[in-house]
Amino acid sequence: MPSRILDKNVGGNTTYAREIATRLPKHGIHIDRLRSGKNPVATMLNESLDSRRSSPESVVHFVADTGPLLSPRMPSVVTVHGVASRWISTARNPLQEYIWRARVGAAIRNCDHVITVSESSADDVSTIFKLDRASISVIPHGISQSNFQGIDEFSDSVAGQVPDQFLLYVGNIEPRKNLIELVNAVENNHDLPQLVVAGKPAWNFSESMDVIAKSTRTIYLGFVSDADRAALMSRCVAFVFPSLYEGFGFPVLEAMAAGAPVITTDRGSLKEVAGPAWILQGTGSKAIGEGIEAALADAAWQKDIREQGRSWASKFSWDESVRKHVAIYRSLLT
Known part of the structure; x- marks a missing residue:
């Protein structure tokens, strides 16, 4: 290899x-x-x-x-x-x-x-x-389930930056991940929790990083350890992954394994991988913001999604x- x-x-x-x-x-x-x-x-x-x-x-x-x-x-x-x-x-x-x-x-x-x-x-x-x-x-x-379960303590470098209530994105910073629209969705809707972004710039990332840097409601952590990634996923209000295309979609299943409510698109392989996740009805900032609001307000979905997600991820x-x-x-x- x-x-x-x-x-x-x-x-x-x-x-x-x-x-x-x-x-x-x-x-x-x-x-x-x-x-x-x-x-x-x-x-x-x-x-x-x-x-x-x-x-x-x-x-x-x-x-x-x-x-x-x-x-x-x-x-x-x-x-x-x-x-x-x-x-x-x-x-x-x-x-x-x-x-x-x-x-x-x-x-x-x-x-x-x-x-x-x-x-x-x-x-x-x-x-x-x-x-x-x-x-x-x-x-x-x-998915290695054990790597994402029972881990909810942050390292010192992360603990001081993360609010009690937050939305989470973990993954590479690149145009395909649709981060600009996600950041703008949270920036323009103060009823939503703040957004935490963890991941490293991959390619063609300049515009995405500029938007993240200028946002008043987005916290950028950079690349985080495996333990911090698992803790972020287990403690977030929701994991939001508005990708325009995925060949597979590791972060969606990792977040489910950690017990996070997942909000994502059905683009590419996500229609196969996302399982019980909340599916966004569009990929623009307005649709993403409305989708997050609807998911957080749906008591029935919220009640069962953490266990349903873990069960779904265990199939892989x-x-x-x-x-x-x-x-x-x-x-x-x-």
Whole structure:
């Protein structure tokens, strides 16, 4: 697997890779790393060269969309997490999108098998890259329930910044997450609790960060520890995730596992993943604000949602996900 994903925190792709890698030794599988480099070009060359080694009984797994420039000499698989640009234009700028599609297309052509993480993502990958839908393996992610339960104490650095009542967003700062509309929804409605945002700038984040910085009702914590993330989720009034597109949607299930009432959209895979969450009727600031108000005022939904969310999240098992990955690895070696 690529060290650029396993050894650096790049959001959901790193969570996925680490959870898989942690459990594979239980199946007798040893994990080695494809070398990274000092820049993206050097990393791409190192990964391509490493995957050209002839290694009996080894499989190379490119876990985050992009892969080798040349066909690997060992059996290979790539996980493509989704294609946001099929539905929205805010994910990347035109040059970034051109490069991304070229690299993902090459990975699909050069690798022996394609995995994705939801049925909607499989539809997107099949349509955009002209791939037989039946040839794509859909393996949903799991959730480590124990990492999000029974944790409600903040570290000293976070405790002094968080009010007693707050709405929460956790995730990368990028246009696809629709944070500008969320921040404006809370800024313009003083009947709503303040918003706490935790996460690091990912890409094309300048406008989102400017809006966050200027808001009088948004508290930006930056990147937080796993323990603080779990505590924030367990103590928030609601977890709000107004994403324009998700290939899977880790934060929604993580928040549910922590017992948070979740308010989100039904874009991309979220229609499969969101389960009992409150679904927003639009993605603009007005619709988001009205949706949050309605969810917080709905006594019947509030009464049961914490337990319903935990029950729903428990359906997503890393052990099951790993079992299906192992079956694919072994099929490529026969």
